[in-house]
Amino acid sequence: MAEAWSLARPSAEANPQDPYAKSALFWVCYDYLKEVQNGIKERAKRNNGDHSSNPSELQRVNSFLDWIAWLNIPSGGIEYRSLIRQFRKNLEYLPKLILLSASQFTDLFEDKDKEPYEAPKGESPSLMLTFARKTAKAWRGDENVRQQLTIDQICEIFAKTRREAKDKQNRIWLDYDEAKCLIFAKRFAQARDYILPVLRKKQGNSWAWHVLAMTFYEEDPAVAIVLLSKAICVSGEDSFALPMLKEIAPLLVKQEFVDEGSMCVKRATDCYISNGWKIKPDLERLINEPWYNKGVDLSFLPTFLQEQAATAPNYLFGELTSQVAIVEFIHASGKGFHAYLSKEKSVPVRRGIVKSGKLPSPGDYVRLTMSAEDKTVIAAESCDSEDLDKVGRAQGTLKITDKGFGFVDRTFVPSSLIQDEMHGKSVSVLWVVSFDKKKKKFGRKALKIDVL
Structure with a gap:
């Protein structure tokens, strides 16, 4: 490669408008980048799949990306897509490549790049969807990326990906990622519009409640406490609840729940210690707060959090209504049914929200608890027949x-x-x-x- 470099670089510098000279230098740079990536991949096999680059690798990658940017190769060709394919596992750690690719986003992907990959356990994300998600993560984590890509440009990447990518199973993550970016940009109401549909499908997942909580964190701490409490309650393991425990503690103290704030800090600390992890600076700061009392009794915390979380569904669906309906038909998948409300309206009902856990039969009467706003069904149970119109x-x-x-x-x-x-x-x-x-x-x- 050294000989190829010694020939391609001077040729491209002497003939900056020659597409053949530019192409030759690009592919030499690509081979050098591939060499660096191969080293990262080998290390990742020994390091639990961690594809992050070390400082010397990042410096080397950036030097070749500078040359590629200098070449100013027109979009629409194979070059930029080849870079994304090569670095798809660690694109978020390479801000310069993110910015270079984002500048070509309009014509970056071919139709095949918008198709998800078929995997034994279902779809794997398309190259286009992967790029959108990695770009969002880089934007949230790198100040330089945020300075050169506005939140509106990030939102346009998401919008174009939704329009063109053919993914089905993984589309939900676009809403999740966009909500997190909008929170970072302090567009809280807009973020809620994206995370609420996700949360309605993922109510048993702490991360979804966590994101909704962060849309209220600055504007309404009392609501944030309710939602963070819910996130902690459904987290299952304290290792999953760590971000929420650390975020809820100062809010509780401000609301004069000082002991409960200390309990959250102590529970997080105990999790770090029991797993043999080094305590992170954000938790260290909470431990050093004058209000922190390490002698609190943690046995009171679960009940307190459950009481706080009791009203969380109100923020998920808004005002609720109850209505009797009749089962119209069972879904072919066996995972739910359609309930007849009127001649103009029937609604889908998931099996998982049926109180008995069993599917009713067509013609059975059910009482539905629904969102008054959009008729989303959140609970269903069998009931006696009632006179219904039509x-x-x-x-x-x-x-x-x-x-x-x-x-x-x-x-x-x-x-x-x-x-x-x-x-x-x-x-x-x-x-x-x-x-x-x-x-x-x-x-x-x-x-x-x-x-x-």
Whole structure:
């Protein structure tokens, strides 16, 4: 490579507009960068997958990236994508490469770069989605990146990735990352708009409650305490709760919960000690606060946190309403069902929020607890039947057509409800009024049938 460098560099300097000379120098630089990356990969195998670079590696990478930036190669080619592919595991540790790639973002990726990779356990993120996430992490962690990329530019990277990337399983992380960047930029209301849909799907995950809490941390500490308490309660292990324990402690002290603040600091400290970890400076500062009392009894803390967290769902869904509905159909996946509210509205219900844990049957009545704002269902349980608009019963003779479906008077009966021996029998059907997409009009559809 040294000989290639000695030829390519002078040629490119002498002919800065020659695309062949520029391309030759680029690929020499690429080979040197690949050599550095290979060393990082080998070390990562021995270091729990840590792909961060040491100072000498970073200096070497930056020197070759400076030459690549000097070449000013037009976007749309393979060069910049090749760099991202080579450094996709540690892109966030290379701010110069982040900035160089972001400057080419408009034409950076081909269609295949927007497709997720198929893996044995599901999708792996596409190259485009990976770049967006790594860029966000670098932006939050590096002052130089923040000086050269505005929050609006970061948001545009997210927006373009949402429009063009074909990822399904990992799209949720774009909202999570954008919320964290917006919090960093102190755009708290905008951050809430992104994290709330994530949290509604990930209520058992402490990190999701944590991000929502940070949107209130400066503006409404009392709400932040509620949400951080919830995050700690669902964290499972103290090692996952450490950031929240350290963040909630000073807020509690300001709200005159001094002993409880000390409990959080002590619990975090005990976690570090029990794992043999070195206590970090942020926790050391809390330990040295004059209000900290290491003699507090930690046994009172779980109950206190649970009491504080009790109202957390109010900030997740806002005002709640309760409404009786009827089960319209079970999802083919077996993971939920659709509940009929009116002829214009039915809502999906996840099996995980059904109180009994069991799926009801079509035609069963359920009481739903929902967000008043957008009708998101947060709880469901079986209930007695009630009179509902556009829901009724009909009796008559079942007539089955050659196509397998049938009719009772004016009520359509889907083939999934019918058995062959029912033809000509006297039956009772429970029906709802729903929209027939083929006929483009409303009509009665049976949900349940009983032979009389």
